[in-house]
Structures are given as structure tokens and as C-alpha cells.
Amino acid sequence: MTSTSLDVERIRKDFPVLSRELPGGRPLVYLDSGNSSQKPTAVVETVREHLAMHYSNVGRAMHALGAESTEAYESARDKVAEFIGAPSRDEVIFTKNASEALNLVAYSFGNPGNTDPRFTLGPGDEVVISEMEHHSNIVPWQFLVQRTGATLKWFGVTDDGRLDIADISGLITERTKIVSIAHQSNVLGTINPVADVLRRAREVGALVMLDASQSVPHHAVDMAALGADFVAFTGHKMVGPSGIGVLWGRAELLDAMPPFMGGGEMIEAVWMDHSTYAPVPHKFEAGTPPIVEAIGLGAAVDYLTGVGMEAIEAHERGLTAYALDALREVPTLRLIGPDSLDQRGATLSFTLDGIHPHDVGQLLDDEFGIAVRVGHHCARPLHLRFGIPATTRASFYLYNTTDEIDALVRGLHHVQKVFA
Amino acid sequence: MTSTSLDVERIRKDFPVLSRELPGGRPLVYLDSGNSSQKPTAVVETVREHLAMHYSNVGRAMHALGAESTEAYESARDKVAEFIGAPSRDEVIFTKNASEALNLVAYSFGNPGNTDPRFTLGPGDEVVISEMEHHSNIVPWQFLVQRTGATLKWFGVTDDGRLDIADISGLITERTKIVSIAHQSNVLGTINPVADVLRRAREVGALVMLDASQSVPHHAVDMAALGADFVAFTGHKMVGPSGIGVLWGRAELLDAMPPFMGGGEMIEAVWMDHSTYAPVPHKFEAGTPPIVEAIGLGAAVDYLTGVGMEAIEAHERGLTAYALDALREVPTLRLIGPDSLDQRGATLSFTLDGIHPHDVGQLLDDEFGIAVRVGHHCARPLHLRFGIPATTRASFYLYNTTDEIDALVRGLHHVQKVFA
Amino acid sequence: MIGESMYQELILEHYKHPQGRGLRDPYDAEVHHVNPTCGDEITLRVKLGDAGKIEDVSYDGQGCSISQAAASVLHELTTGSTVEETLSVVDEFTRLMQGRGKVEADEDVLGDAVAFAGVAKFPARVKCALLSWMAYKDAVVRSAAR
């Protein structure tokens, strides 16, 4: 049993899908929250109620429904800002997902119309990422260096699944304009040494972006304490709706960046041949934003705060300890990532000798209703690094139980029997 | 009375907000659908049910919920493709709104990594838009010419609110790479002469993009018949959820374009130093897409198809005829846009002598619960063209009635009394 | 009609009968502010007097009733007060306007300007209400800098 101040049975009742029966009478064992989380009734009902009874466009509308929608949308920004300890609410930009947030920042560099030296980029300049990144924190930077002639470099990963910072000074140099790494790996579970990276980046004047898609949902993350320049995360992994993500950035940097997409809402005034832009956050929110989705994310952070991020973290820690022990007993199971609780989250990826993860995942689902993720989890270079095409990944959240981990272990034994 | 095969009283029952009382006991008279439309129960319930009971990430997930979500998401693509008569479902790309769709295409030009001559752009090349565009179809092209050194040109607008095509051959020339104009104006209601523009564009080998944000919700629009190269529209204006838009493009062009945003789902394979990309539509859908929003849009097109786009068009035509007559009786009212039914939709913008539109809109709302839009409606250059800072705009949809137009006229008389 | 209607009698009164409207000489600073999103404009002059007092605030402009009435109320509240006093009124008014309808107005500080409380719920109108007040702050800074 995990020791925690979180009443998991009560919490499970908040998530209607968890009591659902899958076709064929299978119960649902949802161990794929690292991919996307389930939604509590509080979020679903907020979305429903707003869509049905209070909906209108925001900002531009000057009538009762417009005021209700704008108020709800901007309140969601307040809630998110408070949730992540943002120094200012205007630093919270709503995007459609974490990927858009990462692309937005990548597109800010090397724009010929912007002469701010922090955002110029060309041959000789360098961008640093890592080998454990999600594709959404790799490909935007590949695009950037392709457009500008700059160079992409990356941290390696150690055999036990840690960021290899042995040569950090050789990697992050005076030529580095930005370092963008995961706060927590979506495959290894590793929590990266942000302070070390920041220290070196500050020495050479490089900016630091964190892909916090896997940390913000699971830990109390405070922007001021963290000290990075940009942070991206995504609503659907933190019990929020799909279609909504967040970019947090330091106001003075956001002010200095060129806009990304153009359109309604992000302008101050438009003439046919030029335009001036609204202040942040609106400068980066072109067009009608994901209104109801942002409002749903507001309800999600209310829900998480209600449960308590410390309690969630402790609960997940208990589950991780339990799972690390339990998985050790499965023959031939090889964990990819740290095998201790030190600086790691509740994400466990592994292989089984001679059985392809696709078959593992599908059999677990087919026979037991256990949902895990299989494949490279949008982190193909990391899998190449470990010389494997794919892994099976179990990822836990506030609503998971040790019983579900037991079910997983039983399922893995069965899979091994089928393919024996 | 309008003559139509649409039972508006029955339809109004499908939209819960329409029977809502606003604070102070005002009934709601919603005449702001051009800004964003209301949502029928069918859409709200589809969103709720999916979020609560079937949600998971799409594509990448290989379990029961993953299959349900993927199936629902891809079925939504089928539905949208059928709704707009797309030659192939793979030509339907889900974005977060129309603005993203327009930016996506604008960012496809002048990318140094792409050598397809249709998408190269530099000094000497020209982009043509019009003076009646929404900012979302102006600013992305301003960005493009700023990045590349190309030239932006535009159609003027005649005094009666039509696209001025008198000098179309001087405007669209061998130097033109793309023409992007509204299918229907969000201020004037004007439906533009797409065939004329296409004919000239084809003569000189220019591509044509249509901003169909205001046409697709109100008319049966068929991609094959229309003949354009790219078409953008947005879910929230067509009884769908917020957070979802659509780019339709010809497959051979989409194939030739560089990707826009990088990340999960849009790749084929990723190495640290380069990547290959998925085929369309996924190539342009980086990261977790607006899953539930797309599914909600699928329910929206089902709903619209159920009512019948011809019936909707006829109903709106009746309302427009009625409103044109009724508004003529309001003293000093000046209509901005065509005053006949010829090639126009159900959007009426106007000014009242000596009363600022902000005051008109707010008083209509305050006293009668009438929601109209006031300001420049994200079309400031068009307002500059007419020498006015703002207009009041009433826009109708399938759920509006002639009674509501009567209420508007009464409200305008009252406004004139208050400010007399 | 709702309780928090934006069109309080007082606003309409100021709109129809603006106080202190018109540009007057002499003045220490003149500023011209525009709200590009809706085209509202104001030209505003400040004349400082003895003992840190505001001797006159004169103005001319065009726009909606909210922007025009706000200038009229501004004239009333500032003329004859000390610079310091007026700036704290400006701060309170700004706080009220940017509070998205969730901030309680301090009537003692704001006087007639509390009539604008209903505006705060409409972000697009907040700029109308603030236009002249921001112009005033700007003008005071400039006249003090001379």
C-alpha cells in the first residue's frame, strides 16, 4: 500500500470513465496518463455548461454573453498563472497544445524582421536540446536551424537514463542562443537537473526553455522558483480538455519577440501595408482562441489544487516505488530509465525479451483492458540511443492504484505465456 | 414572414442558450453569429460524452479508448470532407481556428528549405489580398512579405461594398504567387466573385486561397465545384466547439508544402539531426490535436446536414430581405454593404448618425438583451476605406427569427431616443 | 434593465453635458492619445498652479459616450486638487477598470467615477474609459518634467 493523504477511491469516483466497462466486459485499467489523462466530472461539466449556456466569442464581443465568456476565459488565465506561480498573468499564453508553444518560441528566432540580439540566429549560432526529447521539442528546432543555418547540438543520455551533463561546458557555449530540454522525460521518467543547465546557460547568456508537459501535471511547479525563460505544457495531460496548451515566458522576452501567427485579437491596429500588435498575452493569441478549452483547463487546475499537488506527487511516488518493486519480478523485464525513486516521476518504460511492445500492449488491452502505451512514445532518438525500436510504458496519475499495478504484472506474465 | 422549409421554432429548442434569461430578466436576442455561433445540444452532448467516457489520445494509442478516440476523430474528418465535397479526406487538416489555417499556408511560402517553385517567394513576387479582409487574412500575408521581401497588393472595395475587380488584370499578374480573399465578407455580407478571380489567377499561374469562415457555415460549399487551391474555415462559427478550424487544400499542393509546426504525430521518423514527415493530413497536425473539438465539429456538420444547408440558406435569405426592409425605416441608418439580396449573406453592418456603435451595441444589450457586434469586426482597413471607425453589425443564422429583427429595430429607435 | 448597467444616468449626463470641454490656454503640456482599436481620440492639456495644484485640465476629443464622459469626469475630479491626489485617483480608477468587474470601487477616492464600475466587465470598453485618464497621467508627467 502507498502511504498518502489522498483518498484514491474517492478520486476515482470523480472520473466517470474509470468505472466504465470496455467491450467484452473488461474493466478499464488506465495506465496511459503520460500520453493523455482522463477528465473529472468537474472539468466535463464546466465545458458542457459553458458551451450550452454561456458561450460567445471573447474580447471583441460587447454583450452579456461576450462578457461572461471573456470573464471565464480570462479567469482561466488567472487560475493557470496562480497554479504555476507566474509572476504575471500576462505571461500565460494559451496555445492549442505544448507543441504549438514550443514551435512559437522556435519561430521567434531568426526572424529577419526582428533585430533583438537575443532572437537573431544564423550560421555560427547554436541551439542545444537533448537526446531524450519528445519529437515536439526536437523537430521545431530542426526546422529553425534548417531555416537559419544555425547548428543543433544535444545532450546525450547515460545508460541509467539520466541527462549526461559531464561535458555541459563544452556543449553550452558562448555560441548557444537557447537550450530547450524536458523538465521530466516522457519515457524515462527522469527529472532533469534544471539548476545545472540554468547555471551554465546564464554564464554564457543563453536562454532556457523547459518542456514541462510531463512535470506540471504531476508536481507543484513554480515559475519564479524554477528560473527558466520559457515553459511549455499541455492541458490534456493535466485532467484538462484537449485543444489547449500553455506557453509561459518572461514578460520582457515575450515583449521582445516577434509575433508568431497573425490575425484577429493579436493586433493593436491594422492598415493594409502594416500593423501594430497588442501587448502580451494577446500578441500571441491570433484568432478566436480555444475558449471553452481554456475555461476547462481552469476547472482542471482548480480540481488539481483541490486535491493538492503535494498529495498527488506523494501518491505517485508511492505507486512508482510499488511498481519498481513489482516489475523487478517479471522475468526478462528490462527497465529503460532510473530504477530508483531519486529524481524520477511515475513513468516506467520497459522491454520484455523476444516480445515486441506492440504485442505486449495489444494483448494487455485485448485480454485485461489494461491501457499502456507502446512504441517510441514520440521519442525515437532516445530509443535509438538504447538500441531498441520500442518500449512498453506504464504511466500513473492521481487516480491509479496499486491494484492496477498488480493487474499489470499479472498481464505481463500472461503475455509471456501467450508468446512462449 | 420568411418562406422557408425550416421550422425555426423547433430549431431554437435545439439551442439551450436561446431560452436563457440574461441577468435582469432580459431575454436573449442573439444576432452575433458572424462573430461566433451558438451550439445545439447534439454538439454539446457529443463533446460531453466523449470527454467523460471515451477520451484518450489518438493515433499513437493502441488500446480500446485509443481506438474509440481515433475512430471518432478520423470519422469527424470524413464528415467534414463530405460536408465540403473534398475530393479526398486526407485534404482536410484540422487546425485550432481559421487563423491558424491561413497562417499555415502563408508560412508555406518562402521557406528556404523548400524549393518547389510554387512556394518560393522573394523580392519581385507578389501576394494579392483585398481591402475587405478580416485581419486573419491580412496580417499573415504582411508577415510573409516582411520575411521575404515580396510585395503585398490588394483589391479595393466599391462604394456599394463589392470587390473592385475593374483592374483585375493589372492587379493579378505574372508576378502573383497567391491570391487570398474572403469568400464572404464578415462585415459587408458580400459574396465575392470567386470565378472571376480564379480565371485570372489561372491565366498567370497564381494559387488561390479562400477565407470561407463566413460562407461554409451558411451555404452548401463544394470544394470540387469551387475550384480554389486552399480554403480555410472555423468550427465555432458553424455551431461547432471552439478550438477547431479547418484547412482544405489540394493534395498535390499540400504534398509539396513544407511542414509548418514540428512535433509528435507529424513525423514519419526522427533522428537527432533530421526528420522525415508523415503524409497529409498528419504532416500538418503537430502534437495532440484538438480531439474532442474535432469530434464536436463532426457532430456540428451532422446537425447542419440534418437541417439542410439549402434550407438554412433560404431561411437566412428570408431574414436578410426582411432586415434590409426593416432597417431602411430607421432614421439616419446607413448600411455599409450591398443593399440588395444579390450575392450577399445574412450580415448587415451599419452606422447611425452621431451615435458611436459602441454605445449602440451596449445599450441594445443593456436594455433589451440584444447581442450585436460593434467595432471594426477585425476588418479595420475596410472601415478606414469607408471613413468610419466602427459599425454595428447584426448577423443571422438558422435559429434567428423576424421577431428578433423587429426587436432590433425597436432597440435602435430606443437608442436614438437615449442619445437624442 | 440590469442593476449594473453601463449607462448610468451620470455617464449620460456627462456625455450630453461635458464639463470643461474645449482646449484652453495657457498650459504646461499637451498630449494626443488614440485608441486604434476603436478610433477614439483625445487631445488633453494640463496647467499646473501653485502648491502642486492642478489649475486646469482642458480637452477635446471624439468617440463613444464612455470615452467622452470619462474625460468630463476626469476634468471635474482633477481640477483644483494636488497632483499627488489626482494621481491616486487615476490609480484607483485604473485598478477598478482593469479588475474585470471583480474589484470593489473605493467611492471615497473615486467620487463620480464609480459610475464607470459596470464598464470593467467589458475589456473592449475599458480602453474607452481609460483613454483620457491615461492621457492625463502622461500630460502630468510631461508638465512636471519641464
Place this chain on the structure above:
Amino acid sequence: MIGESMYQELILEHYKHPQGRGLRDPYDAEVHHVNPTCGDEITLRVKLGDAGKIEDVSYDGQGCSISQAAASVLHELTTGSTVEETLSVVDEFTRLMQGRGKVEADEDVLGDAVAFAGVAKFPARVKCALLSWMAYKDAVVRSAAR
């Protein structure tokens, strides 16, 4: 256990006891296909015989049970048939796989390959099932072109 389980006995049978596995000489064309998203690989050879018949399909590869079993079933269904017949089986199999679980399989045409019907609901697995079949189509085109 659900009715439409992806792991039909038949698939497991073919996975554990693959038919015709191994690369054989002589051959008219050899192709190598990879599914970069999951790392599945196949090398496949085709030998044409008389009267437009397929004399042999030999292959080697690695990957999940679906991709490996699909290759085994492919071998069984193609060897001994005419090129034309096999291509129509490939077409029907492709249609089934891309039908997102909504297409009814034609058992007469597909034979054992109908066991893969359950795969069609998982887009990520469709590519596994199709890998060898696409490789086969490619190889046939190449051998015909010689």
C-alpha cells in the same frame, strides 16, 4: 476477451510457425521495406513462374507478431496463384486494413487474411499488417518490369 480480438489464434499460429520464411534463390526481385515509426522491417523476394504465376515468395524480417504473421499469410496466399489474382487479394487486404474497422472483409477473396480484420481499428497497427503486403506489391512491379 472481446469478440474482435486482434490476436486471433490464426495470427499467433502464423507468428509462432511462419510459413515459407527465409530468403531463397532464385528470385526476380528483392525489396527491403521498413516502418520507421515502429522499426518493423522486411526483406522480400519474388520469383515469377510460367503463365503469370507466382512461383515463390520468400522473406525475412523482424517486428511484432502482426507484421510477421502477415508476411506468413501473404506467402501462403500468393505462392502458386497468378500475379493478377494476388494483386486483387492485396487490394482487398489494403481496403480492409484502411477501413478503420468499418469495412466488411470479403472472406472469399481474403481467406486466412480475414483474421486481421481486428487490426483495422488501430491505425498504428495497420502499417504493421501492411508492411509485407506493400513490399510484395513493390516486388511484383519490379519483377514485371525486368
